[in-house]
C-alpha cells in the first residue's frame with residue numbers, strides 16, 4: 001500500500017514538474033525571441049538555458065574573450081550543476097565524431113572544438129582563485145536543430161534535445177552563494193560587449209531589453225510550441241525528479257583550497273609527487289587531477305593503490321566527481337592489475353597465497369629454525385617479511401646485492417653471516433615455490449615489470465634487477481599511485497615503466513608516516529627523479545578534529561620516519577588545522593568483557609545513519625572475528641570493510657587498521673587500541689620487538705586519523721598483551 005501511495009505521489013509530482021517546465025520554457029522562449037542577433041535555433045537553445053535561470057542559474061551571453069581581439073564566448077552558464085562554457089552551433093549539416101575529430105557536412109570542424117577547449121581553460125584559470133576545481137568547469141558544444149550526444153576530448157557534444165536533461169543530471173555541486181560568486185567572477189573576466197548584468201531570471205526581466213549581441217534581424221513572434229523546438233519535456237521532467245531526490249555532492253568534489261586547485265591544473269614535465277600528513281587532501285587532489293587529465297587527454301589512466309578495497313571507494317568518488325570521464329580511469333590494486341595484465345597477455349599466473357605460505361613454512365622448518373635466525377628473532381613472520389619486503393620487494397637477485405643493501409624500516413642489525421642465513425632461507429623458499437609452480441605477489445609484479453619493459457617474463461620470475469627490456473609498453477597516458485609508501489621498490493619500478501618520464505605521466509601520492517608494512521624504498525633507487533616544483537607538500541588537515549589529531553600525533557611523536565625521498569622527518573609534524581570540533585573518548589575498562597560492554601553501549605546509542613558512518617577497527621584478524629561475533633549476537637548491523645565501496649550502506653564498518661587506510665569515518669572505535677604499541681616483557685626489548693611496536697604505533701596512527709568527529713579509544717587496565725602485527729591488507 002505504501003508503494004502504491006508513493007507511486008501516485010510521484011506521478012503527481014511528475015505532472016506538476018512538467019507543467020512548470022512548460023510554463024518556464026514559454027516565458028524563456030518569449031525572452032529569447034527578442035535576441036536579435038541569434039538564429040531561431042540559437043534562440044531555442046537560449047530559451048532552455050533561460051528556463052534554468054528561473055531556478056537560480058546564471059547565464060552570461062555573448063561575452064568577450066580576454067586577450068583576443070575578435071573572439072567571443074557564446075554563453076557561460078553557472079548553476080547548481082557546475083559551470084558550463086557553451087558554444088552553440090547552428091549547422092545545417094549533422095555533426096559527427098570520427099575517431100578524435102569533429103566533422104559536419106563532409107568537412108573537418110576541429111578548429112571549433114579547439115577554440116572551445118581553449119576558452120574553457122581560461123574560465124578554469126579564472127576560477128582557481130575561488131577554489132573551484134577545474135573538473136567543475138565543462139565545455140559544451142550544442143547543436144541547434146539536432147539530436148546528438150557524443151564526446152570529443154574534454155567536450156560534451158549535445159543536440160538541442162539533449163541539453164536540458166544533461167544539465168539536470170549534473171547533481172547539486174554549487175550552493176546558491178557560490179553560484180553568485182562564480183558568475184560574478186566570470187562576468188568580470190569575460191566582459192560584455194556592452195554593459196549587461198549577470199542574467200536575472202527571465203520572468204523578472206521580461207520588460208528589459210534582451211542581452212543579445214549587436215545588430216541582426218529581429219525575428220517575428222513564434223508560438224509557444226515553436227519555442228519548445230526539440231525540447232524533450234519528458235526527459236527533462238524525469239531528470240529533474242531524479243535530481244530532487246539526489247543528495248548534494250560533497251563540498252570537496254567541487255571546491256578545493258586554491259592551493260589544491262592549482263595543483264590540479266599544474267602541468268609537470270615529468271614524474272611528480274604529492275606528500276603531506278594524514279588528512280591533508282592528497283587523495284582529493286589526486287582524484288581531481290585524474291579527472292582533469294582524463295578530460296584533457298585521449299588515453300587511458302591508471303589509478304592504483306596497494307590495498308585492494310580502496311580502489312572501489314575511489315572509483316565511487318570519481319563517478320560522482322566527474323561522471324563523464326569515470327570510465328576512462330581504471331582503478332585497481334597494484335597486484336590485481338599486474339595479474340590481469342599478465343593474464344591478458346597469455347602469461348600463466350599461479351597465485352595461491354596459502355600454498356606459498358606453506359612453501360615458506362616448509363623452508364623455515366627445514367632451514368630457518370635450526371640456524372642463527374631464531375637467536376635474532378624467534379618469529380618466522382619476521383624472516384618472511386625480510387624475504388618479501390626486502391629481498392623480493394627490492395628485486396634483489398644475488399647475495400652480494402643483499403649483503404650490502406640498506407634495510408629500510410628494519411631495526412635489526414644483520415651481519416654478513418646473518419644475511420647468509422637469510423639468503424639460505426630465501427633460496428629454500430624459492431626452491432619449494434618453483435617446485436610447485438607457484439607465484440607469490442612479488443613474482444607477479446616482477447613478471448609484469450619484465451613484460452612492460454619488453455622482455456619475456458621468466459617462468460620462475462624471482463627478480464628483475466638489471467632486466468631492462470627493449471620496446472617498453474605504454475598502455476596508459478598517466479598513472480596515479482596512491483598510498484605509494486606501502487609499495488615495494490619493484491612495484492614502483494613497474495608503475496614508472498608504464499609511463500616513463502612523460503609529462504604529467506607518473507604521480508606518486510603518499511605519506512611515509514603512514515607506512516603500515518615493513519621494509520621500504522627510496523625514489524632514487526627506483527630511478528624516479530622528482531625535483532623542483534614536481535615535489536609538492538600539502539599541510540592543511542581537513543579531516544580530523546583538533547583533539548583527535550593531537551591524540552594521534554602523541555602516539556607517533558617520537559618515531560622519526562624516513563620518507564621515500566630519503567628525508568628523515570620527526571614524528572610530530574607541523575599541520576595547519578581547519579579548527580573542526582572533535583572528541584576523543586577514552587575508556588579504560590577493568591576487563592575485556594567490560595570494555596566490550598562499553599563499546600556495545602556506545603554503538604547502540606547511534607542512530608542507523610550514524611552507525612553507517614562509523615567504523616570499528618582492529619589490529620588483528622582474531623580481534624575482527626571476535627567483534628564480528630559480538631556484534632552479531634548483540635544485533636548490531638555490520639558491513640565488513642572488505643566489501644565497502646564508499647557509497648552509503650547500513651551498518652558499522654568492521655575491518656583491520658590496514659584496510660581502513662585512505663578511508664575516513666565520522667566516528668571510529670578502536671578497542672584494545674594500545675596493545676602491542678610498546679614492547680612487552682620486563683627485560684630489555686630486542687631490536688625486532690622495538691620494530692614491531694613501532695609498526696604497531698604506525699598502524700594505530702593510521703587508524704586514529706580515520707576519525708573525523710569522534711575517536712573512541714578502548715583499553716583494558718593492566719594488560720600487557722604481546723606485540724602483534726596486523727593481518728595483510
Ligand SMILES: Nc1ncnc2c1ncn2[C@@H]1O[C@H](COP(=O)(O)OP(=O)(O)OP(=O)(O)O)[C@@H](O)[C@H]1O
Nearest residue numbers: 252255256257278279280281282283284542543662
Ligand atoms: N578543499 C577541501 N575542502 C573541504 N574538505 C576537504 C578539502 N580537501 C580535502 N577535504 C576533506 O579532507 C578529507 C581528507 O582528504 P584526503 O583523503 O584526500 O586526505 P589524504 O591526505 O589523502 O589523507 P590520508 O593520507 O590520511 O589518507 C577528505 O575526505 C575531505 O573530506
